[in-house]
Amino acid sequence: MSVRDLMTKLDMQQAGKEMHALVTQLYPICRSITGAGVRETLGILQQLIPLSVREVATGTPVFDWTVPREWNIRDAYIKNSRGEKIVDFTHCNLHVVSYSTPFHARMRLDELKAHLFTLPENPAWIPYRTSYYKENWGFCLSHNQLSQLKDDDYEVCIDSSLEPGHLSYGEYYLKGDTEQEILISCHICHPSLCNDNLSGISLATQLAQRLTAAQRRYSYRFLFIPGTIGSITWLALNQVAAAQIKHGLVVVCVGDAGKFTYKKSRRGDAEVDRAAAHILRHSGTEYVINDFSPYGYDERQYCSPGFNLSVGSLSRSPHGTFPQYHTSADNLEFIRPHSLGESLAMYLSVLAVLEENRSYLSQNPYCEPQLGKRGLYKAIGGSADSMASEMAMLWVCNLSDGNHSLLDIAESSGLPFHIIQTAAGLLVANKLLREVSDTRVA
């Protein structure tokens, strides 16, 4: 089964339901860039795909950075003077600023307020905050709740640990016909947040499952890593492997109802950039294509100038552009099975282009080949499909001069890639086309 078959045979509705179910399972876990929550998450994924879990020791130098201490949290609360828990980590793991240092004290509201974070503009929502690289502690709560807090004597407790340990990430390498790789990367460091990025984890898992069963020209590498420090760590420890990455996509925010957004690689005209643009253009849906910027997710690291990998990012609503972003409202209702399924189809479509994009040489470059004598021209002509197919054959014959890939031809002709690909297949079968060796395609 080809990657294109994976796409055409996809039951988007069923896939969307499965993806939403996985998000639901992972939702309660308190993840951060290190710690038990990450391991528990990877453990669940290992039940679905043969993921290798890597552990990198605290203190390991990774380029300009150092693997941080491992953070774990057992409990956290704020009690009022009557001993009532008014903020309770066990109810919602967003309540604690991620990487909060252990803390236990009593204090008045004024003193406490410097450690409380709310969203006045969305007073019912709890924000998500972190303090990975600066020791601190804090609580996040709804602005409504903060408004009701009275001056009182509060007991504040954060039962966490921040100690030497490991950074954990998951990696799944799927060998294809060639050593050249397609990288699928998602971040796993966010606690109870669904679009960012349980949706991405879920989509990457589905891709991994389905691609395992497919014929693959490319090898695939799936990374389930904590944001920023995870990709930096992987790149630092895998510089040889990184050189094999020919295309890549960072999977984020793929579950909301927003239109698709593709963020180009730093190169701007990489094959993955052109494949994604082509698929979106022919998708019949609204979409946006943005130039690369050095802000966002792990594409920042993959596209740092020393690597400059051809890695883009295909999302729905991009980070920071929807109000639910990094709040408790990025929840199980915010993402939708339908959107998740549609996003999976879009990823498979882009991968199908990358898998099938090749360059050919016409074996009959002087004038057109006589398609009719090979039965490649429909007698009656008629249907729009057969017209498109004949046009596609003429385009492929005309542009297969060694300088145009099938994707180039699809772009020049305005026809969808799969029509061009099918035409090329027919022409190869009729010995009118010969594939250019891969080394020339690169």
Place this chain on the structure above:
Amino acid sequence: MSVRDLMTKLDMQQAGKEMHALVTQLYPICRSITGAGVRETLGILQQLIPLSVREVATGTPVFDWTVPREWNIRDAYIKNSRGEKIVDFTHCNLHVVSYSTPFHARMRLDELKAHLFTLPENPAWIPYRTSYYKENWGFCLSHNQLSQLKDDDYEVCIDSSLEPGHLSYGEYYLKGDTEQEILISCHICHPSLCNDNLSGISLATQLAQRLTAAQRRYSYRFLFIPGTIGSITWLALNQVAAAQIKHGLVVVCVGDAGKFTYKKSRRGDAEVDRAAAHILRHSGTEYVINDFSPYGYDERQYCSPGFNLSVGSLSRSPHGTFPQYHTSADNLEFIRPHSLGESLAMYLSVLAVLEENRSYLSQNPYCEPQLGKRGLYKAIGGSADSMASEMAMLWVCNLSDGNHSLLDIAESSGLPFHIIQTAAGLLVANKLLREVSDTRVA
């Protein structure tokens, strides 16, 4: 007389009348890709221009194709049971599907219908159909007529022959100052159809007549060939000559009232593409410029990847975009003398640019030359024409650095080519400019 003079001195109205008269003369002949109708057509053209008629034997291999058997037709009809000819080839040669095999039989309407072609959307018109490469027979008639046919016993007769013979085409080579050629190609395989392509035959004939009398930097090659198989045959048998073709135009559909359409060569930025775009831009008429596509007329063959010649096509309404296309409504009323004359002027304008486009080197590259001391600045300045002329001289002086042709300068300045060309002439006469040798222009 220069090609530019041909254009400025053209009596468009008179030329249009002559062109329409030639179309009228050729209209009744039943042409196909081979046969007597083509020879008769070429014979008439030989009375106007010294055309060589070439005959290529059936079975001659031409690249992926083979020269087909020769088709000739004497008569064809459908008679009803009362012996009345209800469809009669002698009334309209479109009634017979071109390349219909000899056939004579009686049959009921049901059986006959599989061989009848009509245009339900234009019920009064007769369609034009061919079956060159698949043996078949058929009749074309108006849908109105078909609707009135009753179940009856019909006599069907096609008195044709399909036998070894020759493919005929006309060629006229006009030597210029250089061996480099401009190709003017038109197809001669359509029966009683005016815009497609008696208009093209007529325009090419006028060009040939007029260019014979002009000074020519380029050599010209006029091809009057059956579509597709004709250009393939010519290219297959003239590969050395093809290498001399520097620019080319396929002349089609130049008689209707539609706006001008230029279809670029496969290169997309060939000098002929830029010359045509320049002339159209300054023409004051509406026009469309389309990118190359491997569908259309003989530019498909000239622009196949093995040749990739700089051949575009300048039309009015392109093939397939007007309802009269390939129907009996593409008749003597559909084309207009005015349109034909205007098209001829446009062709001459484009050729004048190609003839006169050269690169020069300023002999005074450091600062402006003092035009005034040479009488090149009008004392009073005043008129728009002299302003344009002075601006043109400044542009030519400024950009004649060996990297810009006159057409480049016309494009940069926004001035019409002929103003730039005139300015260059004045500057050459004043020794301020020297032509770059042709080898550098190429």
Place this chain on the structure above:
Amino acid sequence: MSVRDLMTKLDMQQAGKEMHALVTQLYPICRSITGAGVRETLGILQQLIPLSVREVATGTPVFDWTVPREWNIRDAYIKNSRGEKIVDFTHCNLHVVSYSTPFHARMRLDELKAHLFTLPENPAWIPYRTSYYKENWGFCLSHNQLSQLKDDDYEVCIDSSLEPGHLSYGEYYLKGDTEQEILISCHICHPSLCNDNLSGISLATQLAQRLTAAQRRYSYRFLFIPGTIGSITWLALNQVAAAQIKHGLVVVCVGDAGKFTYKKSRRGDAEVDRAAAHILRHSGTEYVINDFSPYGYDERQYCSPGFNLSVGSLSRSPHGTFPQYHTSADNLEFIRPHSLGESLAMYLSVLAVLEENRSYLSQNPYCEPQLGKRGLYKAIGGSADSMASEMAMLWVCNLSDGNHSLLDIAESSGLPFHIIQTAAGLLVANKLLREVSDTRVA
């Protein structure tokens, strides 16, 4: 004090007043391309900047031109038969066609009229006319006045001289850290005309004064020259110096209330072209950017193909586009202190970009550097300024691969140059960036 500091600390209102005052002082002087008026003007400028006055003898060959005879005028008038001066040079120096030959005669109105120039479309204004290279004489007057002239016996007197002498121009060279130069050129040949070009003289003088006090990476050369013949003369006599000019601006028409207009150098993508476009884009004002054309002011000569210098021109309303152009209405009211001050600020902004535009190499090209551990990430984040600064640092790190200058990075990021420059400074101070040697920038 850096050039950027000159700009940020500029008191635009005060500067505008000073500039207007200088224009007012120079306004009454009758300048032409040679003669006493030019010397008097340069003498006034020498009180403000250490200008060298150069004198080039009549007859000196300068490329295709020859330094003309020197023209001086003492008086000129037309008297009617009652001895009344009806046109009087001492009232307005525009009354005499510049370079009018000595003349004294009596004549009737009909004969006189051939030498009278008016502006019928603006009947109250006196036009400005010259006849430098063709011996002639004439008077300019308002059309209203001409309409009232009766047939009479007129005494016509032009007390001028046109004799061997010198062409005078001013030059001020300001050494910077490098030999590479920025050219600031303005023309000084116009009599009582304010926007064209006393405004330019005044702005160039202010730039010269202020840049003298600043740190300068580039050397600066200020030219105060008669139009056309002045730049040709300078270029002919200074071909070695011209080779040092890396960027240049021709200062003209900078005092009117129109929007800014930048005319690109002939190269079209020179650094000065990109710097000016960048500054205008971020200026919050309306502006126009025009391609180079070989018509205008002295950029025509600097951008002649033999030199092809990177010299553009930053104006407000360009020459010929405002009705007051080359008329007595281009007076002290037409230009405004506010506009002059704003123009000065715009010039300083462009120069600040050129001064600070450098290329750097990231010292940490593999993944992002950890900005936080160096205190380069604000703890709270918060303000728009600090956000922009952090984004700027990420952009500079990401694109400092040796192929992108700071201006390139500003353009890619959409951030203003000075934010990018400040970010680069912080990164250099933190050893995350190292300047690419100047030779590589060029």
